[in-house]
Amino acid sequence: MIRKHIVLVADLAGTVVFAIEGATTAIHAGLDLLGVLVLSFIVALGGGIVRDLLLGDTPPSAMRDWRYPVLAFVAGLVTFVWHAQVEALPALLLSTLDAAGLALFAVAGAEKALEFGIHPFMATLLGAITGCGGGVVRDMLLSRIPMVLVADIYASAALLGAAVLVVARRLGCPPAVAATLGGVVCFALRVAAVRFGWQLPKIA
Amino acid sequence: MIRKHIVLVADLAGTVVFAIEGATTAIHAGLDLLGVLVLSFIVALGGGIVRDLLLGDTPPSAMRDWRYPVLAFVAGLVTFVWHAQVEALPALLLSTLDAAGLALFAVAGAEKALEFGIHPFMATLLGAITGCGGGVVRDMLLSRIPMVLVADIYASAALLGAAVLVVARRLGCPPAVAATLGGVVCFALRVAAVRFGWQLPKIA
Amino acid sequence: MIRKHIVLVADLAGTVVFAIEGATTAIHAGLDLLGVLVLSFIVALGGGIVRDLLLGDTPPSAMRDWRYPVLAFVAGLVTFVWHAQVEALPALLLSTLDAAGLALFAVAGAEKALEFGIHPFMATLLGAITGCGGGVVRDMLLSRIPMVLVADIYASAALLGAAVLVVARRLGCPPAVAATLGGVVCFALRVAAVRFGWQLPKIA
Numbered sequence: 001m002i003r004k005h006i007v008l009v010a011d012l013a014g015t016v017v018f019a020i021e022g023a024t025t026a027i028h029a030g031l032d033l034l035g036v037l038v039l040s041f042i043v044a045l046g047g048g049i050v051r052d053l054l055l056g057d058t059p060p061s062a063m064r065d066w067r068y069p070v071l072a073f074v075a076g077l078v079t080f081v082w083h084a085q086v087e088a089l090p091a092l093l094l095s096t097l098d099a100a101g102l103a104l105f106a107v108a109g110a111e112k113a114l115e116f117g118i119h120p121f122m123a124t125l126l127g128a129i130t131g132c133g134g135g136v137v138r139d140m141l142l143s144r145i146p147m148v149l150v151a152d153i154y155a156s157a158a159l160l161g162a163a164v165l166v167v168a169r170r171l172g173c174p175p176a177v178a179a180t181l182g183g184v185v186c187f188a189l190r191v192a193a194v195r196f197g198w199q200l201p202k203i204a
Numbered sequence: 205m206i207r208k209h210i211v212l213v214a215d216l217a218g219t220v221v222f223a224i225e226g227a228t229t230a231i232h233a234g235l236d237l238l239g240v241l242v243l244s245f246i247v248a249l250g251g252g253i254v255r256d257l258l259l260g261d262t263p264p265s266a267m268r269d270w271r272y273p274v275l276a277f278v279a280g281l282v283t284f285v286w287h288a289q290v291e292a293l294p295a296l297l298l299s300t301l302d303a304a305g306l307a308l309f310a311v312a313g314a315e316k317a318l319e320f321g322i323h324p325f326m327a328t329l330l331g332a333i334t335g336c337g338g339g340v341v342r343d344m345l346l347s348r349i350p351m352v353l354v355a356d357i358y359a360s361a362a363l364l365g366a367a368v369l370v371v372a373r374r375l376g377c378p379p380a381v382a383a384t385l386g387g388v389v390c391f392a393l394r395v396a397a398v399r400f401g402w403q404l405p406k407i408a
Numbered sequence: 409m410i411r412k413h414i415v416l417v418a419d420l421a422g423t424v425v426f427a428i429e430g431a432t433t434a435i436h437a438g439l440d441l442l443g444v445l446v447l448s449f450i451v452a453l454g455g456g457i458v459r460d461l462l463l464g465d466t467p468p469s470a471m472r473d474w475r476y477p478v479l480a481f482v483a484g485l486v487t488f489v490w491h492a493q494v495e496a497l498p499a500l501l502l503s504t505l506d507a508a509g510l511a512l513f514a515v516a517g518a519e520k521a522l523e524f525g526i527h528p529f530m531a532t533l534l535g536a537i538t539g540c541g542g543g544v545v546r547d548m549l550l551s552r553i554p555m556v557l558v559a560d561i562y563a564s565a566a567l568l569g570a571a572v573l574v575v576a577r578r579l580g581c582p583p584a585v586a587a588t589l590g591g592v593v594c595f596a597l598r599v600a601a602v603r604f605g606w607q608l609p610k611i612a
Contacts, residue, residue: 026353032404034360035353049258054457056466058260059322066323083407118467119474136549141340143349145551149434149443156442200440203491230557236608238564239557253462262464263526270527287611345544347553 011108012071014101019044019072021098022138023079024086029142033080039138040076041069047133051109051126055116095194102154103161103186106131107179110162111169120166127162128155131186153193156200161186215312216275218305223248223276225302226342227283228290233346237284243342244280245273251337255313255330259320299398306358307365307390310335311383314366315373324370331366332359335390357397360404365390419516420479422509427452427480429506430546431487432494437550441488447546448484449477455541459517459534463524503602510562511569511594514539515587518570519577528574535570536563539594561601564608569594 022043026036045062052060062068079086109130113123132148132155139146148155165182169175192198226247230240249266256264266272283290313334317327336352336359343350352359369386373379396402430451434444453470460468470476487494517538521531540556540563547554556563573590577583600606 027407029349030406031349031353032355032406034404038353038359053257053461054467054471056260056464059258059320059326063258063322063326066325069326069329080407116467118471121474122467122471122477125477140344140548140551141350141353143344143347143551145437145439146549149439149446149549151440155446200442202438202440203435203488231611233553234610235553235557236559236610238608242557242563257461260464263462263524263530267462267526267530270529273530273533284611344548345554345557347548347551 010100010104012067013097014104015044015068015071016075017094017097017101018105018134019075020079020086021094022072022134023076024083025138025142026076027080027083036080037073037076039141040079041072042141043134043138044072044075045069045134046137047105047130047135048109050133050137051112051130054126054129055113055118057116096191099157099187099190099194102131102158102190103183106158106161106186107165107182110165110182111175111179114166114169120170124159124162124166127165127182128158131155131158131162151199153189153198153200157186157190157193160189214304214308216271217301218308219248219272219275220279221298221301221305222309222338223279224283224290225298226276226338227280228287229342229346230280231284231287240284241277241280243345244283245276246345247338247342248276248279249273249338250341251309251334251339252313254337254341255316255334258330258333259317259322261316261320300395303361303391303394303398306335306362306394307387310362310365310390311369311386314369314386315379315383318370318373324374328363328366328370331369331386332362335359335362335366355403357393357402357404361390361394361397364393418508418512420475421505422512423452423476423479424483425502425505425509426513426542427483428487428494429502430480430542431484432491433546433550434484435488435491444488445481445484447549448487449480450549451542451546452480452483453477453542454545455513455538455543456517458541458545459520459538462534462537463521463526465520465524504599507565507595507598507602510539510566510598511591514566514569514594515573515590518573518590519583519587522574522577528578532567532570532574535573535590536566539563539566539570559607561597561606561608565594565598565601568597 019040022039022041023036025043026039031039045068048062049060052058052062106127110123110127113126114120118126135148136146161182164185165178168178168181173181223244226243226245227240229247230243235243249272252266253264256262310331314327314331317330318324322330339352340350365386368389369382372382372385377385427448430447430449431444433451434447439447453476456470457468460466514535518531518535521534522528526534543556544554569590572593573586576586576589581589
């Protein structure tokens with residue numbers, strides 16, 4: 001019972017953090033109020049929607065539970081109205097919350113894919129898509145090459161976290177233990193990568 | 205019987221207008237004949253296809269009824285061959301027809317979502333997606349930030365029209381009355397926004 | 409039995425060629441290792457995934473058979489590690505293999521759509537989408553107008569090949585004969601277009 005509440009709170013918190021990030025990116029890109037709300041929605045829920053379309057679980061869960069879209073829009077609206085205050089939040093706080101959201105979405109996405117009987121290898125990919133998909137669609141809408149494809153240990157952290165969950169589940173761990181393990185690994189790798197400036201190799 | 209014919213004619217007219225717009229945009233962007241036909245198809249039918257993918261109603265209705273894609277391609281081909289004449293059409297005529305197409309697609313999309321048992325809040329969003337989705341995919345293909353996110357009262361008019369339909373249906377109005385109400389509100393707001401240059405707020 | 413093996417080998421070969429192309433494009437665009445792997449996956453399997461989403465055949469077949477994604481990733485990784493050697497391959501070899509991959513994907517996509525009971529006109533479009541969709545998503549990710557919309561006889565070759573298959577099937581040809589006819593026509597038109605620099609008409 002308490003565990004259920006923890007998961008729900010974590011899920012809602014991840015949605016809010018991602019929606020705030022979508023809104024601030026939209027404001028910097030010169031979008032109007034509608035554009036800000038759309039990007040809040042896309043960054044917060046786009047990854048899960050892409051995952052559900054690929055799984056064939058339609059309508060996507062973000063569209064069946066009205067609380068998620070409403071929360072994303074409210075977070076976007078608040079960011080629009082109090083943007084000066086939101087911009088003043090410490091970068092470290094935001095990047096830490098973002099790493100938490102990424103970890104949460106990646107393990108939740110991989111777990112859902114496993115429950116749908118998807119092969120472990122593809123379930124790992126779907127976990128990373130759940131974590132990073134919203135940001136990729138955001139960058140495509142803003143006519144930019146998606147950040148995750150160019151630099152940073154971001155999708156890689158999501159992949160590793162999802163892989164840990166998938167392996168732990170195959171070894172017989174209960175879902176909560178596997179999710180915690182995968183989430184901690186993803187979070188730790190992402191935070192360390194930001195802290196130490198780790199990058200993936202690139203040619204020339 | 206007569207009503208059915210009116211809806212069909214309106215639906216086909218909306219498809220033609222949106223296809224012509226897709227074709228003229230493609231010609232200005234320097235696409236070749238195939239690119240012009242693809243954009244005609246996308247602008248005319250893309251919004252409905254995205255809606256149907258999200259609803260899980262596959263194959264999308266635009267792919268089950270061959271008349272819609274054929275009509276979109278013919279409109280695109282005619283625009284390509286007689287582009288000088290199409291360009292000479294008065295802008296006011298085109299923007300009025302476009303507002304009519306937007307209104308029609310928005311209320312049709314919201315009504316279909318309600319029939320699929322979608323929550324009224326999400327049904328309103330799906331109405332707006334049906335009206336604006338084709339233009340968003342067009343802009344993504346042309347590597348531009350989608351117009352509807354940056355300026356103009358366009359998606360907002362679609363949202364309002366869809367919301368009016370959804371509320372009217374909840375209050376017990378028959379579909380035709382609710383659709384007419386929603387469509388008139390969307391059309392009037394869009395035409396007024398073009399006429400008076402209304403914009404949504406934007407930050408700096 | 410032998411025929412089955414030929415189809416499988418051809419399918420895997422097409423996947424490898426498209427994955428190599430995705431990887432080289434990604435390297436030239438300055439993506440990191442993860443971006444290179446993502447583009448290998450998208451170019452090799454994106455067209456089939458879009459087709460399956462539109463057909464409602466989810467999860468897409470590229471996600472049910474783990475051999476395809478693994479093959480795409482391995483091809484991308486090999487291209488990343490030995491990029492100098494891959495770049496040194498003769499352009500004619502690559503464009504010929506690419507034409508073969510296009511032909512194969514176009515006829516396979518159209519045949520699958522027919523088996524799903526799709527109208528012949530839309531089945532032809534789905535064949536072309538299967539052949540070209542991966543490249544279109546690649547260009548959208550790289551924030552470029554998709555090549556196939558701007559220049560070259562590429563999507564047109566896929567459309568013609570798919571159309572030949574569809575017509576041959578309607579005339580009663582067995583699948584293998586229809587696929588061979590369609591594939592040869594697509595391949596020959598594409599190779600000839602590259603050789604002679606054929607282009608579709610464009611306005612101004």
